[in-house]
Amino acid sequence: MxxxxxxxxxxxxxxxxxxxxxxxxxxxxxxxxxxxxxxxxxxxxxLKKPVPKHINFWFCFGGFTFLLFVINIITGILLLMYYRPTIDQAYDSIVHITNNVPFGWLVRGFHHWAANIMVITVLIHMLRIYFHGAYKHPRDMNWVVGVCLFLLVLSFGFTGYLLPWNQVSFWATTIGAEIPSTFPVAGPYITYFLKGGDSVGQLALTRFFAFHVVILPWITVGLLSLHFLMVRRLGISGPL
Ligand code: HEM
Missing domain, CATH: 1.20.5 (Single alpha-helices involved in coiled-coils or other helix-helix interfaces)
Structure with missing residues (x-):
């Protein structure tokens, strides 16, 4: 058989x-x-909460996004055991993780792919909310929290991109950090803050690292708690 x-x-x-x-x-x-x-x-x-009959596959994308976030927290902590956030050592430590650390390639691969797939699942989650009209009152506040979460997901990608400290990450960050410089008034200050000087160097790496592993994760945990509390309080939106 x-x-x-x-x-x-x-x-x-x-x-x-x-x-x-x-x-x-x-x-x-x-x-x-x-x-x-x-x-x-x-x-x-x-936990004992009956799932309404109209819930289908499209309602699972918030949960998928959360699962990917948890995978990234776990694999991120494992990567932190070997990663070194200095411009002299960052690249070598990534090569070491990929080639020498047991299952390092797998942990790094999971971190990379979960981060990329998360952008897709969060976009599908947003589309689901939009087409079901679940962004309307009384869930409008949760939509606003969601928009902040979406920006956080993108910021994780932007700050994580610099960490391997290779040519692509250096130049991508240089270009990315220049974009706000065209904003009126605050623009040049934002660019200077991101780069930590006239060009992307050790200060930028330190700042991006701090944002990637401490500041953004804790803001995300806080906003996710709010997001889930509101979903529980209001219940899931009704059928179309
Ligand atoms: C890290 C990102 C996010 C996670 C982990 C997450 C997770 C979830 C989960 C698990 C639910 C329960 C129902 C469902 O999955 O459809 C939910 C509901 C909801 N989410 Fe998100 N979400 C995220 C981002 C967003 C974004 C970007 C938006 C919109 C801009 C958003 C708006 C909403 C709204 C309005 C609801 C209530 C939906 C309803 O009652 O039908 N979320 N979210």
């Missing part, structure tokens, strides 16, 4: 062993915590 690929994996003794072990371990931990803190009723209150 022919099995589908996921049935094959499920039937492999190793994977079954791993799943059994994981179920036992989490079951044991859950039991111990539940015994003391009565987690069951607290969790049921938060």
């Amino acid at each position: 022919k099995y589908k690929w996921f049935e094959k994996i499920e039937r492999s003794a190793n994977v079954r062993g791993l799943i059994n072990w994981f179920t036992l371990a989490t079951g044991f931990l859950y039991g111990e915590f539940d015994d003391r803190l009565d987690l069951r009723s607290a969790l049921q209150k938060v």
Whole structure:
């Protein structure tokens, strides 16, 4: 009898062993915590929410985007174990991660692709909201929070691009940082702030690194909490 690929994996003794072990371990931990803190009723209150009938595939893109964000947080923390944010060492540390660190190529690949796919999923999420009219009152405030989240997703891409410190990242950032210089009044100051001087150098790398790994992630976590709180408070929008 022919099995589908996921049935094959499920039937492999190793994977079954791993799943059994994981179920036992989490079951044991859950039991111990539940015994003391009565987690069951607290969790049921938060998680037991019937999904309305009109929910379909297109409503999943916010969730996909969130999953990709979590993948990027985990792989980003792993990359941080080896990445060195100085203009002398950044490029070499990326080459080291890709060629020598065990599974470094895989972690870097996941980080890269999750970041790129996230831009696509967030755009589809926005289109879904637009075509369902879910941006209208009373969800208009959540749309505004969403626009800020969209800008954050793009900023992650822009700041992360410089970090490998290769020719493409240097010149792309040089061009990107010059764009605001045409804005009236504040423009030249924004460009100077981004570059940290007359050209992209160590200060720019330090600033982009700080934005990429500390400032943007924490702002995103704050705004995502607001976003999800509003979705829970208002409920998902109705059918067309
Ligand atoms: C990091 C980016 C984002 C994540 C992780 C995220 C996640 C989510 C999730 C999980 C939902 C629940 C329903 C669904 O998935 O359709 C949702 C709803 C919503 N999102 Fe987002 N979102 C993001 C960005 C955006 C953007 C860019 C916009 C618009 C500019 C937006 C506007 C909304 C609105 C208005 C709702 C309520 C929809 C409804 O009630 O039908 N979100 N978001």
